[in-house]
Amino acid sequence: MDSNILNNLKLTKVAASKIDTFDFENVKFGEKFTDHMLVCEYKNGEWGTLEIKPYAPITLDPSARVFHYGQAIFEGMKAYKEENNDIWMFRPDQNFERFNKSAIRLAMPAIDETRFIGGLKELIKVEKEWVRKGLGNSLYIRPFMIATESGVIASPSNEFLFCILLSPAKSYYAGKIKVQIADYYSRAANGGIGAAKAAGNYSAQFYPTKLAQEAGFNQVIWTDSNHTHLEEAGTMNVFFRINDTLFTAPTSDRILDGVTRKSLIQLGESLGYDIKIESVQVDTILNAAKNGTLKEIFGAGTAAVVNQIEGFSYKDQYYQLPEMADEESYALQLKNALTKLQNKLADDPFNWTVKI
Amino acid sequence: MDSNILNNLKLTKVAASKIDTFDFENVKFGEKFTDHMLVCEYKNGEWGTLEIKPYAPITLDPSARVFHYGQAIFEGMKAYKEENNDIWMFRPDQNFERFNKSAIRLAMPAIDETRFIGGLKELIKVEKEWVRKGLGNSLYIRPFMIATESGVIASPSNEFLFCILLSPAKSYYAGKIKVQIADYYSRAANGGIGAAKAAGNYSAQFYPTKLAQEAGFNQVIWTDSNHTHLEEAGTMNVFFRINDTLFTAPTSDRILDGVTRKSLIQLGESLGYDIKIESVQVDTILNAAKNGTLKEIFGAGTAAVVNQIEGFSYKDQYYQLPEMADEESYALQLKNALTKLQNKLADDPFNWTVKI
Numbered sequence: 283m284d285s286n287i288l289n290n291l292k293l294t295k296v297a298a299s300k301i302d303t304f305d306f307e308n309v310k311f312g313e314k315f316t317d318h319m320l321v322c323e324y325k326n327g328e329w330g331t332l333e334i335k336p337y338a339p340i341t342l343d344p345s346a347r348v349f350h351y352g353q354a355i356f357e358g359m360k361a362y363k364e365e366n367n368d369i370w371m372f373r374p375d376q377n378f379e380r381f382n383k384s385a386i387r388l389a390m391p392a393i394d395e396t397r398f399i400g401g402l403k404e405l406i407k408v409e410k411e412w413v414r415k416g417l418g419n420s421l422y423i424r425p426f427m428i429a430t431e432s433g434v435i436a437s438p439s440n441e442f443l444f445c446i447l448l449s450p451a452k453s454y455y456a457g458k459i460k461v462q463i464a465d466y467y468s469r470a471a472n473g474g475i476g477a478a479k480a481a482g483n484y485s486a487q488f489y490p491t492k493l494a495q496e497a498g499f500n501q502v503i504w505t506d507s508n509h510t511h512l513e514e515a516g517t518m519n520v521f522f523r524i525n526d527t528l529f530t531a532p533t534s535d536r537i538l539d540g541v542t543r544k545s546l547i548q549l550g551e552s553l554g555y556d557i558k559i560e561s562v563q564v565d566t567i568l569n570a571a572k573n574g575t576l577k578e579i580f581g582a583g584t585a586a587v588v589n590q591i592e593g594f595s596y597k598d599q600y601y602q603l604p605e606m607a608d609e610e611s612y613a614l615q616l617k618n619a620l621t622k623l624q625n626k627l628a629d630d631p632f633n634w635t636v637k638i
Numbered sequence: 639m640d641s642n643i644l645n646n647l648k649l650t651k652v653a654a655s656k657i658d659t660f661d662f663e664n665v666k667f668g669e670k671f672t673d674h675m676l677v678c679e680y681k682n683g684e685w686g687t688l689e690i691k692p693y694a695p696i697t698l699d700p701s702a703r704v705f706h707y708g709q710a711i712f713e714g715m716k717a718y719k720e721e722n723n724d725i726w727m728f729r730p731d732q733n734f735e736r737f738n739k740s741a742i743r744l745a746m747p748a749i750d751e752t753r754f755i756g757g758l759k760e761l762i763k764v765e766k767e768w769v770r771k772g773l774g775n776s777l778y779i780r781p782f783m784i785a786t787e788s789g790v791i792a793s794p795s796n797e798f799l800f801c802i803l804l805s806p807a808k809s810y811y812a813g814k815i816k817v818q819i820a821d822y823y824s825r826a827a828n829g830g831i832g833a834a835k836a837a838g839n840y841s842a843q844f845y846p847t848k849l850a851q852e853a854g855f856n857q858v859i860w861t862d863s864n865h866t867h868l869e870e871a872g873t874m875n876v877f878f879r880i881n882d883t884l885f886t887a888p889t890s891d892r893i894l895d896g897v898t899r900k901s902l903i904q905l906g907e908s909l910g911y912d913i914k915i916e917s918v919q920v921d922t923i924l925n926a927a928k929n930g931t932l933k934e935i936f937g938a939g940t941a942a943v944v945n946q947i948e949g950f951s952y953k954d955q956y957y958q959l960p961e962m963a964d965e966e967s968y969a970l971q972l973k974n975a976l977t978k979l980q981n982k983l984a985d986d987p988f989n990w991t992v993k994i
């Protein structure tokens with residue numbers, strides 16, 4: 283950490299916090315934000331002064347590159363408050379590293395650890411009242427970077443804005459979901475930007491996901507370019523349990539290297555699970571569903587942590603997964619272990635939590 | 639056209655035009671804009687009032703969907719001024735249709751012809767002094783649509799902004815370019831958004847294009863998911879001439895259905911050229927380059943119209959195309975025929991030009 287950068291941080295506080303009118307009980311994920319945001323501009327080849335200021339609109343030239351050429355990346359991470367009021371981030375180093383990988387893939391400048399993690403810590407300190415205690419409560423953190431240079435010229439921007447927003451998130455039981463396995467549409471290309479947390483990847487998913495929703499499903503599980511192997515869901519990596527083995531696809535240039543995924547793999551192994559990181563064929567899952575060996579499917583991502591999947595469709599055929607007692611479920615055991623660790627209600631043998 | 643919509647158009651003019659200080663001779667493509675822009679908002683399931691107003695920044699919530707999920711599409715088209723001061727658009731129906739195809743693929747609302755083409759006409763009428771006469775001079779038109787709803791929720795926006803910017807463009811001879819044939823990176827996936835003029839597609843290209851430029855090339859020619867077939871360049875479709883046959887790839891869900899491409903195909907056929915619309919293998923081009931039957935490669939797109947390619951590299955091997963007299967070149971003949979037609983210096987048997 284470069285203490286100079288943090289010493290020069292410019293802090294402008296709101297005249298009056300809106301926290302007293304904030305409905306923490308009924309907040310919807312990602313909809314409302316705290317009083318302040320962190321911003322930092324990139325110009326003339328370097329990052330400028332960190333600034334924490336009142337949450338406010340962004341003003342850009344209508345020809346700004348982000349509007350025309352999609353140079354935009356983001357991260358999603360969470361912080362938690364312990365009973366004693368300490369606040370903890372979960373593996374911020376992972377999000378920081380991934381952010382810079384995304385930046386490089388989109389011809390955007392990498393940012394230093396001080397501005398990203400150091401700046402985030404300062405922001406959370408200012409907003410500490412917004413982090414609520416209790417299992418499942420968290421502060422969702424949204425760092426992002428957009429191309430701000432004007433000019434409708436299809437080439438990388440030379441100017442960027444880095445920004446962090448904070449959004450209080452409530453524990454919620456989303457319920458089990460139904461998914462559709464992609465057999466025509468794709469979210470990512472071989473040699474494309476699927477492994478980056480790039481804005482453009484999400485816009486590619488919306489229409490096929492809408493079609494899936496119209497057909498009665500919540501999300502799509504994406505497949506490779508030949509639609510023969512299972513990759514990941516829209517905002518989650520995916521695990522498949524056949525008998526007592528958990529499978530998840532290896533990461534690649536099409537698949538986001540999820541922090542939840544990698545944490546669950548390590549946690550699961552420490553719990554003695556048999557976990558195989560290998561490409562999962564659609565056929566394998568269809569056969570396992572038919573012969574009853576497919577026990578569970580679940581998604582893993584920062585927002586929902588773990589999301590159980592109750593059934594899936596493939597080419598208009600629906601496959602329902604078997605009922606299972608909660609205490610038998612790998613999904614629920616892993617979710618329980620991970621959320622307790624994140625909330626400091628269990629030990630953290632991996633040193634994943636970082637105190638603010 | 640719905641005359642009600644046009645009658646309700648709200649026009650706010652600038653206090654003073656900046657046209658007198660505008661350097662039409664040295665303007666760089668896409669860098670500077672005219673005095674006014676057209677805007678229209680989509681809310682509550684419908685498009686609102688058309689508005690022509692002074693060119694001005696756009697103000698959005700930092701959580702606006704366009705910044706996070708890349709819901710953004712655009713078009714690129716041109717208008718030309720005839721010697722008698724009539725102004726003509728080139729095939730605006732094609733851009734209008736493609737815009738709505740892009741919109742659907744990105745889960746954005748289609749827009750009506752009155753707002754898109756009718757609104758554009760009104761805008762150009764207001765800015766008619768900005769359209770300059772003379773072969774090669776044109777007004778570049780940039781319609782675009784962005785998702786404006788706030789909330790970092792990975793789902794389609796319910797609010798959008800449609801906007802048209804105008805940028806005077808100067809005729810320029812860019813010179814022949816060198817290209818690299820992609821053997822690892824991709825711009826589009828099977829079943830992806832490559833056929834849409836979506837912002838995210840361009841962000842995917844910047845980094846590989848930067849690598850190509852660092853290796854001494856101007857652009858990349860993209861290939862299919864196995865990198866065996868030639869598709870298109872970053873902002874141009876591509877034609878290959880082997881002996882006296884012109885080849886260009888068929889459009890697909892990975893390739894933009896270029897207006898210049900389809901116009902050149904029709905023009906070329908009317909000139910008696912032998913044109914084959916079929917998938918072109920990388921191997922075919924390599925062999926043709928080696929045995930001397932590869933005569934020309936050129937890109938086709940609105941910005942440069944036709945861009946001759948003097949050589950290409952594939953897997954670190956460079957292939958130089960043969961020298962050719964200008965009057966032998968299909969690229970130059972087609973460029974000449976098309977730009978004359980666009981500038982009303984030649985007949986328009988296809989009725990492509992539309993008077994304002």
Ligand SMILES: Cc1ncc(COP(=O)(O)O)c(C=O)c1O
Nearest residue numbers: 517518519538540541542583584
């Ligand atoms: C496409 C995609 N896959 C997987 C994930 C899960 O990643 P993480 O566990 O780091 O949140 C995300 C992010 O939420 C995502 O957007």
Ligand SMILES: Cc1ncc(COP(=O)(O)O)c(C=O)c1O
Nearest residue numbers: 873874875894896897898939940
């Ligand atoms: C990816 C891509 N391909 C091809 C083209 C050419 O299309 P058009 O001739 O309609 O300009 C463009 C647009 O300029 C483009 O962005």
